Amino acid sequence: MADIVVIGGGPSGLRCAERLGQAGRSVCVIGAEPGLPYNRMALSQHLAGDYAEADLITHDGDRLARLGIAYRAATTVLGIDRDAKRLALEGGEQLPYRELVLALGSQPFRLPLPGAGLASVLMYRTLCEVRAMLEIAQRGGHAVVIGGGLLGLEAAVGLARRGMRVTVLHALDRLMERQLVPFAAGLLARRLRSQGIAVELSAASIAIAxxxxxxxxxxxxxxxxxxxxxVMAVGIRPQTLLARSAGLAVEHGILVDDSMQTSDPAIHAIGECAQHDGQCCGLVAPALAQAEIAARHLLGETVAYRATADTTMLKIAGAGVWSAGDIAADAEALVYDDSDGGEYRKFLLQDGRLVGAVLYGETSEAPWYAGLIGADISSLRHILPFGFAFASQQATAA
Ligand SMILES: Cc1cc2nc3c(=O)[nH]c(=O)nc-3n(C[C@H](O)[C@H](O)[C@H](O)COP(=O)(O)OP(=O)(O)OC[C@H]3O[C@@H](n4cnc5c(N)ncnc54)[C@H](O)[C@@H]3O)c2cc1C
Known part of the structure; x- marks a missing residue:
């Protein structure tokens, strides 16, 4: 019997298992998806034709063996008997555990529209779904992407690069409203249209024919x-059914404390399924940070997870779009606008601190800006919009 069973073969589950395996603990990872663990974040590059399917694999058999991880793919856990410390697997098998880590991720939200269950209405979350998209794209034709957020736009560009005509339908009046200020969203819509992608804003879908x-x-x-x-890309919901049926404390996600422990001390939860300090994450960086914390806690360390500001980057060729922190903050704004030249930057300041940032166009200095979120940038404000290289030149010249 493995000491620790991790349910979920996504990035957080694998990272936690790696750390435990490296420390000599015996770990079993159970994942519902078929095949070897893969890089979900790179599905967009695969869809667009930049990565082959084989390039997505993050852990082959050798690597898993070296790490001492037993990996069971295409296996869904149906129930957790917390008193007996046993899992019920699809197919009837019962699997005992000493410690359990839930790394169940999220499920994409399927709009409850008439016709939403038809074949060729696909979500955008898994490699299997991308395979199905690519099969349809081989025949050309027209793809409608419902949702003008980050994933919807990545799907739209990928399908266009595979030769489909593409229309994006977004219910709100601007794209990526959670990451972009209206002006940058307008620039992005213009750029997508110039690439032949139709973008319809304030377009509410009511049925699939x-x-x-x-x-x-x-x-x-x-x-x-x-x-x-x-393709429906209209948001995600944390996977909580398993935890809820096992009687764990669940709100929007599975409730965890600072060490990522759930209401049952033998069970940790990490990644998108977990709710820490009122928040569920939707990005890989916090999911991995939580995985590290859970592993260290399971190894006996005293640790505390602290959330950091979210940053997002649109990974589509020709569109540098990045944002970090709170871009909707009621705050003082510093704006650099050369939109005709394809550059726009906006920074939000509260009491001298940088609370949010949006870069449109050149994004190579995004890591520098990410590191400034939350910091007092009073001494930098006159040069902030011009980036790290310029700021260092000024510092050297002074
Ligand atoms: C196309 C795409 C592009 C993305 N790009 C980015 C990006 O650029 N940057 C970024 O930060 N984030 C990106 N994300 C989001 C990122 O992929 C997620 O934040 C990350 O995968 C979350 O990791 P996780 O381990 O919490 O969950 P997941 O990756 O969802 O893994 C959870 C796994 O658990 C399995 N599982 C669930 N329930 C069970 C069960 N009962 N039994 C067995 N297995 C189960 C699921 O099948 C799944 O394989 C992207 C997502 C997608 C879909």
């Missing part, structure tokens, strides 16, 4: 946009 396969998306304004593929 079709018999077995989707043939169109019906909009509230009465139009139907004919299509061969619908």
């Amino acid at each position: 079709g018999e077995a396969h989707a043939t169109g998306v019906v909009l509230k304004d009465g139009r139907t946009i004919a299509c061969d593929l619908v």
Whole structure:
């Protein structure tokens, strides 16, 4: 029997298992998805044709063996018997555990529209879904992407690069409203349109037309946009069903303390399924940081997870878009605007501290700005928009 069982073969589950394996603990990772663990974040580059499927694999059999990780793919855990410390696996097997880590991730939200269950209406989360998109894209045709957030836009650009005509439908009046200020969102919409992608804002979808396969998306304004593929990218929900049925404390996500321990001391939860200090994460960096904390706690250290400001980067060719921190803050704004030249930067300041930043165009200095979030930048404010290289030149000249 493995000392520690991790449920979920995504980045947080694997990172936690790696750390435990490196410390000599016997670990078993159980993942519902088929095949070897892969880089979910690089699915967009794969969809766009920049990465082959084989390049996505993060842990092959040798690496897993070297780390001492037993990996069971295509295996869904259906139940947790906390009194007996046993898992019920799909197929009837019972698997005992001493310590359990839940790294269950999120599930994409399927809009409850008539026709949403038709074949060729796909979510954007897994390699299997990308395979299905690529199969349809081989035949060309028209893809409608519902959702103009980060994932929807990455899907749209990928499908366009695979030769499909693409329309993005976004219910709100600007793209990526959680990451971008309106001006930068407008620049992005313009750039996508110039690449031949149709972008429809304030476009509410009310049904998917079709018999077995989707043939169109019906909009509230009465139009139907004919299509061969619908991709829904309208948000995610933490996977909590397993934890809830086992009687663990759950709100939006599975409740954890600073050491990522759930309401049961023998069970930790990490990554997108966990709720720490009122927040569920939706990005890989915090998921990995939580995995490190849980592993260290399981190894006997006293640790405390502290959330840091989220940063997001759109990974599509030709569109440098990055944001960090709170871009909706009611705060003083410093703006650098050369939108005709493809550059726009906005920084939000509260009491001399940088609380949010948006870069559109050149994003290579994003890590420098990310490190300044929360810091007092009063002495830098006159040079802040010009970046690290310029700031260091000024410091050397002074
Ligand atoms: C296309 C795409 C691009 C992305 N790009 C970025 C990016 O550029 N930057 C960024 O920060 N984030 C990005 N993300 C988000 C990032 O992938 C997630 O934040 C990260 O994967 C979360 O890791 P996780 O381990 O919490 O969950 P997941 O990666 O979702 O892994 C959870 C795993 O648990 C399995 N599981 C769930 N329930 C069970 C069960 N009962 N039994 C067995 N297995 C189960 C699931 O099948 C899944 O494989 C992207 C996401 C997608 C879909």
